[in-house]
Amino acid sequence: MIKIDLITGFLGSGKTTFIRKYAKYLEKKGEKICIIENDHSSVNVDLMLLDDIRSKNVNVEMIACSCCSDKSSRLRLYRSKLITIIMLGFNRVIVEPSGIYDIDEFFDCLYEEPFDDWYEIGNAITVIDSNLEDDLSEESNFILASQVSCAGTILLSKVQELKNNKKEAIEKVKNHIKKALKNIRCNKKIDNIIISKPWDSLTDDDLEKIRNSSYEKTSYVKESAIRNNKYKTFFYINLNISKNELINRIHKIFADKRVGNVIRIKGFIQRNNKWVKVNATKKNLKIMESNVGQGIILVIGECMNMKFVNGYFPEAVAIENKN
Structure with missing residues (x-):
């Protein structure tokens, strides 16, 4: 049988x-290995970020359809891809879904x-x-907790960027996760499955432990956060601005309450025949x-106002997609 991992x-x-x-x-x-980038939108920036690890033993595939807003349509595409993979001789599949995922x-x-x-x-x-934000919305905390509910490993990212007391900061994140789990009535125990060391320090033994960490589906009370579809992605195509101007606008977007709750901005611009990649959250x-x-910038968030976000990218073609 082919092993399939969900990340x-x-x-x-940092998936x-x-x-x-x-x-x-x-x-x-x-x-x-076959990596499946499973995104609800028609553009997947992360697919390009994995392009250089392709080899005779590593392939990267994409499942995406901006029109497939219902679960049955997405599952149909997912099943079709899994059938195709069976015939290609892989023995491990890695599924990386959107950050907003059921x-x-x-x-x-x-x-x-x-x-x-x-x-x-x-x-x-x-x-x-x-560096998990303290003030995640109820919907975002639900998504966080529901993903943790099945985890065999919880991997903390960007630990090397923590300032001051790292131990205290890590404990704060753990308490946030536990509170989010409690809010959805999930009794998942997480202390023994968290890895909280910088990724550059991960040894082969650490990776082997992750490779064999399995999963544990723990029950929880299901909410309608994803079905209510408060999460959206705005695409900005052919944005012709400088790197410094892009940085300036990103800072302004995160600071502007009128645009709604922007969670992430990512994508590429081209300057002097070179690609510039951006990946931004409120803290990083x-x-x-x-x-x-x-040539595209994605603005991802919840309860966003497209009119005000568009105001920061007047040069670009703007497209809305619901996650």
Whole structure:
């Protein structure tokens, strides 16, 4: 049977960065891997960020359809992709969904015939930013907790960026997770499944532990946060501005309460025939040159006002997509 891993994490947590490290380790151990970028939108920036790890043993596929807002349509695309993968000789599949994701979509498919004869659920890994915001909305806390509810490993990201008392900051994140779990009446125990060391310090033993950490589906009270669809993505195409101007506008967007709750901004601009990649949350902004890219900036959040966000990108073509 083909093992299939689910790697979840709220917006900007660092799922794609971890997958790069994890896939390289699995390849070193002799596995043939297919990574599925499973996004509800028609544009997947993260797919390009994995392009350079493709090899004869590592492939990257995408499932995306901006018109598939209902669960049945998304599952149909997901099943079709899994059938295709069976014929390609992979022995491990890694699924990276959108940060706004209903985990039941993953399990519902794999519990059905004939997929339960072909695939074996390997691991559920949840990546959480160690700089997690204190004031997440009720809906965002629900998504965070629901993803943790099935995890065999909780992996804290960006630990090396923590300032002052790291131990205290990590304990604060743990308490946030526990409170979010309590709010959805989930009795998941997390203390023994959290890895809170900088990723550059992860050893082969650590990665082997993650590789065999499995999953644990713990019951919780389901909310309608995802179904209510407060989460949206705005696409800004062909944005022709300088790197410094982009940074300035991103800071202003996060500070402007009129735009709504912007959670993440990511994408690429092209300057002097070179791609510039941006990845920003309220607490963290990274911008660097990239060998690959696509002329698009994504603004992702909840209860956003497109009129005010558009005002920051008047040069670009604007498109709305509900997650």
